[in-house]
Amino acid sequence: MVEIKNLSKAFGDNVVLDNISLNITEGDNAVVFGRSGSGKSVLLKCISRLLEPDSGEIYVEGKNVLELKLKELNEMRKNIGFLFQSAALYDSMTVRENLEFPLIRNFNFSPKEIEHKVKDVLQKVGLEKSIEMMPAELSGGMKKRIGLARTIITEPKLILYDEPTTGLDPITVKEISNLIVALQENINATSIVVTHDIICAQIVSDHAIVLKDAQIIFEGNLNEVASQDDEFLKNFFTMENLTAKNGSLNG
C-alpha cells in the first residue's frame, strides 16, 4: 500500500529523515514512535505531499506520489485521510459543515446521502448531539473525535494519524484508540499512526516503527521491542510504559 524508498528530508542543517525505507502492506496498522522532533510528523506530511522531500521515492497504491501532477495528486488525496494533531477543524464552520465539506467538494453525493453519512459518522464517534456546535465549543477529546469523523467520512483507503491521542486523559486515549481500530475494521483501511502513547500503540499496532536520529532503528512487532538490546529502545519504552501506567492510575 505504502512503499518508501531512501527518503530524506532536512530543514536547513537539521536532517530530519535520512535515507529511510519502509513498506506498509494493505490493511496494516503501522505505529511510528520516536522522540519529539524525530521526524514522525514530517514522514506523514511527505507521504501526503504536504512537504516535498529532498530525495527518495514514495509509492501509494503503486503510484509515485512525488511524480504526480496536482490533478492526479488530488485524485489520490481523495483516498487519503489525515487526522492532524490539533484535529484542524475549520473553525468558521459548524461540526455539520466540517463533515459535509469534503463530501460536497470532492464527491457527487445527493443532499440526502450527505445527511445520512454525516449522521452515521457522528453516531460512530458518539457525538450526534454536537452536530450544530462550533469547534470552539468542543473539548479537546470531542475535537479529536470530530476530526476523526471528518477523516473517515470519505472512507479513505489510507489514513494517516498524527498523534491522535496527545493531550488527552487515559480513558479518552483508550476510547479514541478503540474507535480507530473499530473504524478501520469497518472501512478496511490501511493506517499509519504517529504517537508517543504506548496505550494507543498497544491497542492499534500491528507493526511498530521506531525513529531515532533521522533513521529507523526498529521495525517489527511491538512485543519484540522489549527483547531488543538497544539502550534507546529500552529506555524509551520503559519511560513510555511508566507514563502510560501512571496515566492509567491517574485516569
Add this chain to the structure above:
Amino acid sequence: MKDLIKDQKNPVVFSKSLTGFFETIAGLTFFSIRFFKEVFLPPYEFGEIKKHMDHLGVKTMPIVTVTGFIIGLVLAMQSQPVLMRFGAESYLPTMVSLSVIRELGPVLTALIFAGRVSSGIGAELGSMRVTEQIDAMEVGAINPYKYLVVTRIIACILILPILTLYVNFLAIIGSYLAIVLSTGMNFQLYTDSVFRSLEFSDIIPGISKTFVFGFIVGAVGSYKGYNASNGTVGVGQASTSAVVMSSLLILLVDMVLVKITVWIWV
C-alpha cells in the same frame, strides 16, 4: 523600511533585512500572478465571494461612514477661509466635491479598508495556517488558494468601489452641512454647484483606482496570512505587516495611477 534604516550600522543584519524585503516583494508578485491564473478556472466560489463581501462590507461600514462625513465637513471648514481670501467662496462646493471624488475619497477609503480588512484577512488566514486548517484542506484535495485567497481578493476588489461611492456621497453631505452652517447656502444651489462641476472624467478614474486598491488589500492580507509561521506570534506579525504593507502599496500605486489616469482622462 524602518528596520532597514535602523539596521544600516550592522551590515549582516542590514543585508538580511534587505534580502527579506526583496523576498517579500518577489513572494507577493508570484502570489498575485497565481491569483490571475486561478481566478478564471472552475470551480467558481460565488457563495464564498458573496459571504466575504457581506462580511467585509459590514465590518468596514461604520468606520467609513464616520470618516466620509468628517472628511467632507472638515475639508469645507478648512477651505472656506482660504477661498474667501481670494473671493472664490462660491467655488467651495466644486472644490470639495472634486477633491473628494478624484483623490481623497478613494485613497482614504482604501487606507481605512486596508487597516480594517487587510489585518483581518492576515489574522484569519494566519491562524488557519498555524492551526493546520490550510494543510487539512490541501490534503483533503481542496485547493485552499482558490477557496480562501481568490474569494477574498475578489470580494475586496468588488466591495471597495461600493464603499468609495458611499464615502464620496457622505463627504458631499458633510461638506454641505459645513457650508450651510457658515454661509446658509440652500441645498438646491449646493447640488447644482457640485454636479455642474463634475464630469465622468472626474468620477471614473477615482473609482477605477479602487479596484486596484481592493486587489492590493486582499492580496497583501492573504499573502501575509497564507505564509504565516511561528504560531500565534506569526499570526500577529502577519496581521500587522499586512496593514503596513498594503497601506504603503496603496500610496505608491496611487502615485502611478494618478499619472496614468490624468494622461488618459484629462
